Amino acid sequence: MEDKELLVKFLNPDTQNFAFNQLVRKYQQQVYWHIRKMVIDHDDANDLTQEVFLKIWKNLDTFRQDSQLYTWIYRIATNECLSFLKSKRRKFFLPIRDVAAELTEKLENSPVMEGDEIQMLLQKALLQLPDKQRLVFNMRYYDDLKYEDISAILGTSAGALKASYHHAVKKIEEFLSRH
Amino acid sequence: MKLEDLEKKNIYQVPNKYFDQLPGSIMARVSVTEEKSSIFSFWQIPYFRNALTCFTLIIAFVFTFLLTPKPITKKDFELTSVSDKEVLDYLLQADEINHQDLTELAQTSIDITHEFIEASTEDLLQITDPMDVEEIIMN
Numbered sequence: 001m002e003d004k005e006l007l008v009k010f011l012n013p014d015t016q017n018f019a020f021n022q023l024v025r026k027y028q029q030q031v032y033w034h035i036r037k038m039v040i041d042h043d044d045a046n047d048l049t050q051e052v053f054l055k056i057w058k059n060l061d062t063f064r065q066d067s068q069l070y071t072w073i074y075r076i077a078t079n080e081c082l083s084f085l086k087s088k089r090r091k092f093f094l095p096i097r098d099v100a101a102e103l104t105e106k107l108e109n110s111p112v113m114e115g116d117e118i119q120m121l122l123q124k125a126l127l128q129l130p131d132k133q134r135l136v137f138n139m140r141y142y143d144d145l146k147y148e149d150i151s152a153i154l155g156t157s158a159g160a161l162k163a164s165y166h167h168a169v170k171k172i173e174e175f176l177s178r179h
Numbered sequence: 180m181k182l183e184d185l186e187k188k189n190i191y192q193v194p195n196k197y198f199d200q201l202p203g204s205i206m207a208r209v210s211v212t213e214e215k216s217s218i219f220s221f222w223q224i225p226y227f228r229n230a231l232t233c234f235t236l237i238i239a240f241v242f243t244f245l246l247t248p249k250p251i252t253k254k255d256f257e258l259t260s261v262s263d264k265e266v267l268d269y270l271l272q273a274d275e276i277n278h279q280d281l282t283e284l285a286q287t288s289i290d291i292t293h294e295f296i297e298a299s300t301e302d303l304l305q306i307t308d309p310m311d312v313e314e315i316i317m318n
Contacts, residue, residue: 020209024202032201036191046201053205054212110191119190142187169182176180 001026003069010060020060024053027070030143031077037138038081038131040106048084052077071152074145078135078153085131100127118176125175129168136161137168 001009001022009019031052036045055076063072089099104127107120126134135154139145140161147158154161261269 017206017209021202021206024205028198028201028205032193032198033189033191042191042193046197049201050205050208054208057209057212116190118185119188122185123190141182142189173180173182176182 004065007060007063007065007069020057023056023060027073028053030070031073034074034077034138034143035081037126037142038134039084040103040110040127042110044084048077048080052080055080067152068149071149074139074149074153081135082131103127121176121179122172124179125172128175129171133164133168136164137172140165 001019006019006023006026009015010023012019028049032045032049035048035052036042039045039048052073056073059076063069085099088102104124107123107127126137129137132154136150139150139153140147145153147161150156150161151158156164
């Protein structure tokens, strides 16, 4: 079902639940994986994914159709991730490196595909990046989003995003070469 | 090592049938949220919250400033025990009467001087700077 049709059905009380169910089915994987790559832990990702969809449910009637639905959904998911990581630091008074260490530990303990050390190393390299740079990298590298779309999600200029992505790639390649 | 040499893949895993069950979990939470919000509450009436907040503040103000009896302060207690004459003496002193005032008073209204200040012209001249007296006479 197209986004426009979903929105029309959502605004009709008789078809609201049906439309929202379709929307969840359509976007759940994108939202979940976007969050999972940021918070690493499945339980955290599951909680945040549900929170994101609850927020979408509460605010979808105010969604202005001058932007695309998926960029709006990505923006909500991104804000949830950043708030989560921020609160984690505030709660435990952890500096950036310690949160990275905690996430690395979770990564090592999470069930991942066996025998893929280089992929594991890539994930560890990503955890060395600042949160926003990691977000940019994930959206560009894994999700194949255009810089214009990332710009709409993060509210940063496309030029700045390109520079951030290239810096991220450079840091990752250096990390991979060192290890 | 170059990033482009790596195969692009997702190494994370999810529990079995996770994405089949997730929409059900989300819809269940949505239903709970809807039930909570559909329960009638005065709190949801427009302006009710503002009105209640204002009313509470007014009540708190009345209790704090108007209905609470004022305790008798030490200052009040001391004033009640002071005689009128002592108060009058205090007021005369507090009015910053200086030697020049007394000298002027003695020259203009001798009766008042004697009645209230209880000092003679000689007494006043004795404690007054002659320079001030000369100045007053010249004026």
